[in-house]
Amino acid sequence: MNAKDRLKIPPVKMPEQDPAERIKNVDEVPIGYTSEMAMLEASRCLQCKTPFCIEGCPVGIDIPAFIKFIEVGDFKGAIRKMKEKNLLPSICGRVCPQEEQCQLFCTIGKARKNPGESVMIGKLERFIADWEREQGEPEKPPAVKPSGKRVAIIGAGPAGLTVAGDLIRFGHEVIVFEALHKAGGVLVYGIPEFRLPKKIVQNEVDYLENLGVKFQYNYVIGKTIPVREVVSEFDAVFIGTGAGLPRFMRVDGENLLGVLSANEYLTRANLMKAYDFPRADTPIVKGRKVITVGGGNVAMDCARTALRMGAERSLIVYRRAEEQMPARLEEIHHAKEEGVEFHLLQNPVRLVGDERGWISGAELIKMELGEPDSSGRRRPVPIEGSEFIEDTDALIVAIGNSPNPLVPASFPELEVTRWGGIVVNEITGQTSVQGVFAGGDIVLGAATVILAMGHGRRAARAMNLYLSSGRWVDLDRAMDLCMAEVR
Amino acid sequence: MYQILHKEKLGPDIYMYRFRAPDVARNRKPGQFVIVRIAENGERIPITITDVDTDEGSITLIVQAVGKTTLQMAQMKEGDFIPTITGPLGEPTRIEKVGRVLCVGGGIGIAPLFPVAEGMKDIGNHVTSILGARSSNLLILIERMREVSHELIVTTDDGTEGEKGLVTDVIRELVGKGKVYDLCIAMGPPIMMKFVCVLTKELNIPTIVSLNPIMVDGTGMCGCCRVTVGDEIKFACVDGPEFDGHKVDFDELMARLAIYKAEEKEALEYYYSKAGCRLDSTLEGGSR
Ligand SMILES: Cc1cc2nc3c(=O)[nH]c(=O)nc-3n(C[C@H](O)[C@H](O)[C@H](O)COP(=O)(O)OP(=O)(O)OC[C@H]3O[C@@H](n4cnc5c(N)ncnc54)[C@H](O)[C@@H]3O)c2cc1C
Ligand code: SF4
Ligand code: FES
Numbered sequence: 100m101n102a103k104d105r106l107k108i109p110p111v112k113m114p115e116q117d118p119a120e121r122i123k124n125v126d127e128v129p130i131g132y133t134s135e136m137a138m139l140e141a142s143r144c145l146q147c148k149t150p151f152c153i154e155g156c157p158v159g160i161d162i163p164a165f166i167k168f169i170e171v172g173d174f175k176g177a178i179r180k181m182k183e184k185n186l187l188p189s190i191c192g193r194v195c196p197q198e199e200q201c202q203l204f205c206t207i208g209k210a211r212k213n214p215g216e217s218v219m220i221g222k223l224e225r226f227i228a229d230w231e232r233e234q235g236e237p238e239k240p241p242a243v244k245p246s247g248k249r250v251a252i253i254g255a256g257p258a259g260l261t262v263a264g265d266l267i268r269f270g271h272e273v274i275v276f277e278a279l280h281k282a283g284g285v286l287v288y289g290i291p292e293f294r295l296p297k298k299i300v301q302n303e304v305d306y307l308e309n310l311g312v313k314f315q316y317n318y319v320i321g322k323t324i325p326v327r328e329v330v331s332e333f334d335a336v337f338i339g340t341g342a343g344l345p346r347f348m349r350v351d352g353e354n355l356l357g358v359l360s361a362n363e364y365l366t367r368a369n370l371m372k373a374y375d376f377p378r379a380d381t382p383i384v385k386g387r388k389v390i391t392v393g394g395g396n397v398a399m400d401c402a403r404t405a406l407r408m409g410a411e412r413s414l415i416v417y418r419r420a421e422e423q424m425p426a427r428l429e430e431i432h433h434a435k436e437e438g439v440e441f442h443l444l445q446n447p448v449r450l451v452g453d454e455r456g457w458i459s460g461a462e463l464i465k466m467e468l469g470e471p472d473s474s475g476r477r478r479p480v481p482i483e484g485s486e487f488i489e490d491t492d493a494l495i496v497a498i499g500n501s502p503n504p505l506v507p508a509s510f511p512e513l514e515v516t517r518w519g520g521i522v523v524n525e526i527t528g529q530t531s532v533q534g535v536f537a538g539g540d541i542v543l544g545a546a547t548v549i550l551a552m553g554h555g556r557r558a559a560r561a562m563n564l565y566l567s568s569g570r571w572v573d574l575d576r577a578m579d580l581c582m583a584e585v586r
Numbered sequence: 587m588y589q590i591l592h593k594e595k596l597g598p599d600i601y602m603y604r605f606r607a608p609d610v611a612r613n614r615k616p617g618q619f620v621i622v623r624i625a626e627n628g629e630r631i632p633i634t635i636t637d638v639d640t641d642e643g644s645i646t647l648i649v650q651a652v653g654k655t656t657l658q659m660a661q662m663k664e665g666d667f668i669p670t671i672t673g674p675l676g677e678p679t680r681i682e683k684v685g686r687v688l689c690v691g692g693g694i695g696i697a698p699l700f701p702v703a704e705g706m707k708d709i710g711n712h713v714t715s716i717l718g719a720r721s722s723n724l725l726i727l728i729e730r731m732r733e734v735s736h737e738l739i740v741t742t743d744d745g746t747e748g749e750k751g752l753v754t755d756v757i758r759e760l761v762g763k764g765k766v767y768d769l770c771i772a773m774g775p776p777i778m779m780k781f782v783c784v785l786t787k788e789l790n791i792p793t794i795v796s797l798n799p800i801m802v803d804g805t806g807m808c809g810c811c812r813v814t815v816g817d818e819i820k821f822a823c824v825d826g827p828e829f830d831g832h833k834v835d836f837d838e839l840m841a842r843l844a845i846y847k848a849e850e851k852e853a854l855e856y857y858y859s860k861a862g863c864r865l866d867s868t869l870e871g872g873s874r
Contacts, residue, residue, distance in 0.1 A: 278805050280623060280630075280670045288807075317672040319805055323609050343807040347819070354812055354819055354838060356845055363808035371802070372627060377856040380629035380655060381802075382849035456841045505805060505824070 111140040118436040141170035151204035192225025243270040251333040256284020258339035258539025261555030276318040288370040321509035342540035344501040352450030357458040361497035386493025393497030394424035418446040526575040528558030587667040598866040599651040608643030616701035617679030621804040623670035634698035648697035654853040681705040685768040692774025704734040722747035780836035795831035
């Protein structure tokens with residue numbers, strides 16, 4: 100097939116559950132490619148001499164190479180190639196914002212003048228990971244000689260899991276301390292089942308356990324054991340405690356009954372399985388008309404969860420315009436298909452309650468777009484006198500999360516920024532305390548799974564180097580050599 | 587997994603459990619709590635730690651069976667395991683020498699009060715304890731509270747033990763006799779804490795209360811445990827659980843505690859239908 104032919108093939112759509120049907124269950128929305136579909140989609144890739152897609156990938160997956168393996172039907176080869184750079188493809192294939200990463204840069208998308216028609220790199224990534232899982236036992240890396248070093252990882256989110264997976268391969272003893280009763284961080288308590296089935300996360304965790312990683316659940320470091328004790332008892336420590344502190348709007352009425360943070364709503368729905376109540380013990384607020392405030396993935400997840408919890412109407416209220424929503428395009432698209440109503444350029448100024456203290460409405464003010472702000476997005480400005488009341492019986496606040504203060508607060512030696520992120524060396528993830536590294540949302544603030552993983556990969560390389568050489572000062576320079584390989 | 591080393595019935599629907607949880611025991615301070623989850627699909631509930639035994643590596647929890655989880659817990663036996671005990675969570679009580687301290691405990695609230703009274707006495711305060719309950723069989727830990735108090739007064743609503751009346755009657759009486767207190771610590775049902783606070787405000791006695799809102803994670807991640815204290819919103823699990831009682835909005839706390847009342851009933855009925863056991867209170871009350 101020549102390039103022209105390849106260009107002509109339209110993107111292969113991944114079959115999905117019908118919107119009317121899927122809001123009655125919590126099963127995954129996209130059903131997955133068959134082998135034939137995947138091979139056809141893979142055949143759209145031009146195998147560019149200069150693959151721009153790789154430029155767009157935060158962990159530098161050799162995208163054309165893994166796609167070539169799929170095209171020729173060598174799925175084992177494809178997954179091996181993938182796992183050289185990405186240990187959690189079944190997760191990234193589902194939740195990465197590909198449209199602003201690899202797929203944004205893809206030559207096919209450019210040639211078709213529509214980045215939405217780029218090679219479906221994310222869907223192929225998901226396919227190959229799912230294929231591997233269906234084969235049963237994944238391939239184990241070759242056994243290595245134990246190094247005799249012990250590493251503690253605080254937080255079992257994507258950052259921590261990535262570090263664990265890498266360091267166990269280098270022969271270190273790895274213990275992951277997790278505050279909750281399950282591993283996965285946001286992947287298990289935040290992102291809903293219909294977007295990322297929990298058995299997929301569990302599968303990755305099982306695999307790490309199989310490799311010898313030990314998980315210590317129900318351990319809140321800084322409470323169950325002091326941070327200082329962990330730091331002194333292990334040869335190196337990685338902090339990946341995430342951005343788990345919910346922001347509220349600070350408007351009147353925010354403590355009314357029926358007003359919840361996205362974290363609470365999603366934790367009840369996902370980690371605690373409120374969709375299965377009363378077989379699972381944890382209940383959830385069930386509004387008939389639910390307002391979600393925010394425009395990111397978190398807000399989409401809440402609004403779509405509300406429909407599955409039986410809401411008749413689910414509204415997104417967002418203070419900017421749709422183009423400025425930080426959510427993945429696919430999430431916005433799925434939300435709309437399911438009937439979520441988008442109320443854009445509106446912002447709550449006050450919440451009103453009934454005589455029982457339950458929320459009965461939100462006073463919203465209309466906004467217009469003004470001059471660009473520091474993020475380059477046009478700043479929303481309230482239109483005076485445009486306030487009106489939108490009735491509601493539940494409201495979910497999904498306006499963002501800040502770094503979890505628990506570990507830094509109980510360990511003042513750790514340098515943090517004004518907004519609470521841990522300060523690290525960008526190349527190595529080293530913190531202000533010798534032997535202690537950090538990465539993911541606790542450093543970046545609420546970001547993405549793949550950035551957390553990228554941090555994890557780099558920190559794991561640096562930690563390995565530190566453990567084997569004892570070198571702390573100028574570790575980043577020593578890293579430069581290895582970095583060429585992991586970027 | 588966390589094993590039940592010892593279980594004992596203290597009263598109708600009231601059980602004391604000793605769980606093996608060495609790191610929690612080692613690092614716990616008075617006033618702190620744990621989040622407990624007793625089964626795979628179980629909910630996460632906060633329970634204040636009554637006591638610890640660091641040699642045995644155990645913590646003591648006293649739990650009143652009032653809903654599905656606590657009833658199911660009451661069916662468990664010594665040697666059984668539960669999947670989650672997370673803690674110690676929350677800020678510890680500020681144990682300081684202030685002079686004369688009034689410790690007021692209501693019903694199951696005597697359980698969290700015990701370690702605080704103990705700490706307050708150990709550091710050299712004069713401790714007067716007032717313990718109240720609806721009826722004598724619901725009073726717990728009286729003997730142990732006696733050990734950590736210089737003076738102890740018991741009241742019951744129905745007069746079956748100690749003086750007949752409410753804890754607030756006793757506070758009024760003591761102060762009326764000219765006794766002076768530098769600090770009051772009140773733990774018990776929100777309604778009791780509310781009225782103790784109304785009174786101590788009038789009497790000008792600074793008062794600390796321990797709040798027990800519904801929680802999920804217990805680590806500051808969800809905000810489910812929000813309480814209004816003065817004009818601030820606090821997360822009870824990380825900022826508390828103890829707050830200045832004169833500033834707490836108890837009506838809001840009580841309303842928030844009742845959010846899931848209908849669901850709690852549904853969960854209990856569902857459990858009854860499967861487990862074939864009931865709360866003592868429903869049995870004794872004959873209200874089946
Ligand atoms: C609802 C939702 C949807 C999202 N959707 C997407 C998406 O589609 N695509 C995407 O790329 N990103 C998405 N994100 C963002 C992404 O999930 C995060 O950027 C990513 O999970 C960060 O990983 P992490 O490992 O740094 O932290 P986390 O995933 O937050 O994990 C931190 C872990 O540390 C634990 N912990 C915290 N404190 C302690 C302590 N003291 N001791 C022990 N353990 C502790 C926590 O319990 C948690 O398990 C979403 C986030 C949310 C909330
Ligand atoms: S840019 Fe697109 S077409 Fe080129 S190698 Fe990458 S995925 Fe293939
Ligand atoms: S219980 Fe979740 S923040 Fe307090």
